[in-house]
Amino acid sequence: MKLVKRASEILSERGIPSPRLDAELLMCHLLGWDNRVKIYTDYDRPLSEDEVEVYRQLIKRRVKGEPVAYITGEKEFFGFRFKVSPAVLIPRPETEILVEKSVELLEVMSREKLRIVDVGTGSGCVIVSIAKLLKKDAEFFGTDISQNALAVATKNAEIHGCNVTFLKADLLEGLEGPFSAIVSNPPYIAYSDSRIEENVKKFEPLVALYGGERGTEVIERLAIQAFNKLEKDGFLAVECGDGQSEAVRSIFKKVGFKDIEVVKDLSGKERVVVGFKKE
Template sequence: MNIKELLNKTDDFLAQRGIESSRLDAEVLMAELLDMERIHLYVKYDYPLKAEEIKKYREMVKERAKRIPLAYIIGKKEFMSLEFELSEAVLIPRPDTENLVEEVISYCREKELQKPQIIDVGCGSGAIAVSLAYYLEGARVVGSDISKDALKIARHNLKKFELEERISVVRSDLLTEFIKREISEIDIIVSNPPYISEKEMEELPPEVKKEPRTALAAGKEGLDFYQKLIPQAEKVLKKEGMLFLEIASQQAEAVFDIFGENWSQLELIKDYADHDRIISAKYEGE
């Protein structure tokens, strides 16, 4: 059987199981199997596959048919033009979150911050922390996460990009560990926290439900982590330090209401699809 024949069969197989991106997924898995760029498959359609290649490919396809996310099957995902290693212990980085990273980068460049001290709260795979250190040459970044397994993946990624000297990771429930260590004078705190409500959790697509619940669920209204994180940030940020938060598109007003009198310059930023996506705020001190 050649590449084209197996791709056609796989496309039909996945489509019958309700996977809308069946052709794309079939091609991504094939490219992974053969260790080549997906575009190169088109000039190799007649390549005859070996029996063990077919067997390995079918094993991956079976996983996808079970609605296991593609990124978990191939163990990687591109984010900010960088390829991150993944496992089922971490949330899969989304393109929407690139807006959050870009806002922090723009702020640092606009303010000409040469060596900003940044904390990425709930760092997961390290995608945000690594991207910030990669594109901001002087930045010092600490990624925090409550999950030991997530921190293992984050450490792997910061080593992959040779950023150990400027990134470290800490196990912490939000900013609790930083407060215990009396760490303050941080320039920027950035976070893509869990923000899905109980009702929304029930309605998630099967693939998303395969991701860590602790990285998604945020209580009845989806606001639990903002209610904890924003007051904690006041104890860690320097005066006029900045907080950047990703939010769900319908949460802006509710999250704005959590900020108290110690904050100013609250700004709502939209993503590329014109959805409310980011809130930034300056800490004015007590």
């Protein structure tokens, strides 16, 4: 489609990182297509004047830096499609490592019924993905400090047919343990970190991004709470930022976790830290 080509040129001129992909995704969103291949198989599909105008508005929003996921209202994660809004962090591929490792550990746990909680659930992508992938009897919970985020997570659980109990809470406060596993992609960016893209700070919820002066303060609070709410041999798994794994490992060790493991993401960065309660 000529309009997609022109849109990608405009996005490129404005410095948008993936101009062609974004132009195609927005066209698919406009036309209700699930697959970008249709842009090439149905390239001669005529657009009405109204459709052209709506597409122009979508491109204008992207030019201003608004993420495609917020414009379309959805994002793929672990092969599943999730609803998103500015109330939640956009799911990222590196967080799939947290899901993958958690499911791997949960599958070998010998329990009649597992109890799993996702702290700072946001869109619910982590706990819903675990619920869909885990082949064992389990209860699933998700907590978040934001009621608007919980509304998005609840919708995603309904869409994917998962029975998850979502609760408004600051980390694990007010939750009754014990849990078999506690997982989290918590806020872990330090206030002073200058590597964060301006558009991320502009559009995504800051409460889900910043973890304190060092970036690990929220993880520290979570580790203490989690240790007290885990059953024997249960585990805590958290995502952390590039260069933070040693600090997080130290926090886990100080709190009392054993058999601490660090898992790398596909780019080789130490992304997830896991610790077990052995007493």
